[in-house]
Amino acid sequence: MAAADEANDHRHSMKSTTTRWVSWTLAATVMAVGLLLYVGASIVFRANYEIYPVSSPDMTNTVQSGDDAIVTVAGDRDVQRGDIVVFDGSSWSFDEPFIKRVVAIAGDTVSCCDQQGRIQVNGTSISEDYVRHDDPWADQAGQLPFAEAVPQGMVFVLGDWRANSADSRFHRDQQGRGSIPTTAITGRVVGIHKPWTAPSAVPPTSAFTDVGLATPTPADHRYSYLLWATPVSAMLCGIASVWLLVLAATTLVRRLRRGRRSPEGGSALPRHGF
Numbered sequence: 587m588a589a590a591d592e593a594n595d596h597r598h599s600m601k602s603t604t605t606r607w608v609s610w611t612l613a614a615t616v617m618a619v620g621l622l623l624y625v626g627a628s629i630v631f632r633a634n635y636e637i638y639p640v641s642s643p644d645m646t647n648t649v650q651s652g653d654d655a656i657v658t659v660a661g662d663r664d665v666q667r668g669d670i671v672v673f674d675g676s677s678w679s680f681d682e683p684f685i686k687r688v689v690a691i692a693g694d695t696v697s698c699c700d701q702q703g704r705i706q707v708n709g710t711s712i713s714e715d716y717v718r719h720d721d722p723w724a725d726q727a728g729q730l731p732f733a734e735a736v737p738q739g740m741v742f743v744l745g746d747w748r749a750n751s752a753d754s755r756f757h758r759d760q761q762g763r764g765s766i767p768t769t770a771i772t773g774r775v776v777g778i779h780k781p782w783t784a785p786s787a788v789p790p791t792s793a794f795t796d797v798g799l800a801t802p803t804p805a806d807h808r809y810s811y812l813l814w815a816t817p818v819s820a821m822l823c824g825i826a827s828v829w830l831l832v833l834a835a836t837t838l839v840r841r842l843r844r845g846r847r848s849p850e851g852g853s854a855l856p857r858h859g860f
Contacts, residue, residue: 606833613829620822627815634659635809636773638672638685644745644753645670645685648716648789649778655685656777656785656809665741665768667691667707667794669803670775673743677766678757685775686743686753687716690736690765697733698755705744707799714746714793721749730755732764740765776806785810 638655648670649655657672665671669688675681690696690707697706704711732755736742742765745751754764779785787805794800 606837609829609833613826613833616822617826617830620819620826623815623822624819627812627819631809631812635776635812636672637779638683638772638775640685642685644747644751645687646747646750647718648687648746649685649775650780652781654779655775656779657773657775658806659773665691665771665774666803667694667800668791670788671741671743672772672775673766674770674772677762677770678760683772684743686745686751688741689744690734690742692736692738692740692768694736694742695733696736696742698731699729703729707794710797710799712793712797712799714791716746716789716791716793718747719749732758734758734763734765736765737762739769740767741771774803777809779813785813 636657636659638657640649640651640653640655643651655670655672665688667688667690670685671688672683672685675684678684689705689712694707695709700706700711702711704713706712734742734754740762742754744753744755754766756764758764775788777785777787787807787810790802790805795802
């Protein structure tokens, strides 16, 4: 009987050791996956996107003040009509960046307005579905008349809240007649991140594609997956941390119990063979 008991104890001990080893390995693997996911997603995001905090109401209702605009970085200066961009305000003698919508590119003639109050690009009236029409100043700033030819290497930009936006119309006394250099463009806005919500894509517009002045801009949803990687990695690391703490606690308790049963503790009972 003693031999059988010892054999059973040995098998039980081996099984417990294997189970503990598997548990430690799985917990460590989950922690490693969580950390790698966070680091990898952060590196890829920073290499391709920037977050621009929006502090002005110029682009309401498309982008609200308090939102974070997700902006693509290098390689997006070849913008087209209808794109929303973030750019350096130095060409307008400002030290801060701006967010506006491109309505005309190099070689275009842009003017305001036709009999229905629409801007015209190369003589074609544009039905802008994104424009907010109310005028907070009651002075018809949204209908400010202008007619400008866009120089090479520049774009003409307007805010979506036309009556509450200091845009290209108000800087026509400067070089470029209000247009901004494409080299000043940080990138194109591809997503919007509102506080406590999931990131969303910029609402598309067909205002310029409908009249043949632009081609549809390819959607870019990679930022959404990369931003979701942060809470997922945090969840994995949290689960792994709790798991590892539980394993460490059970290991400590097991060792303490073994110490109390050891001969040195004076409480070990002699094993009998009956």
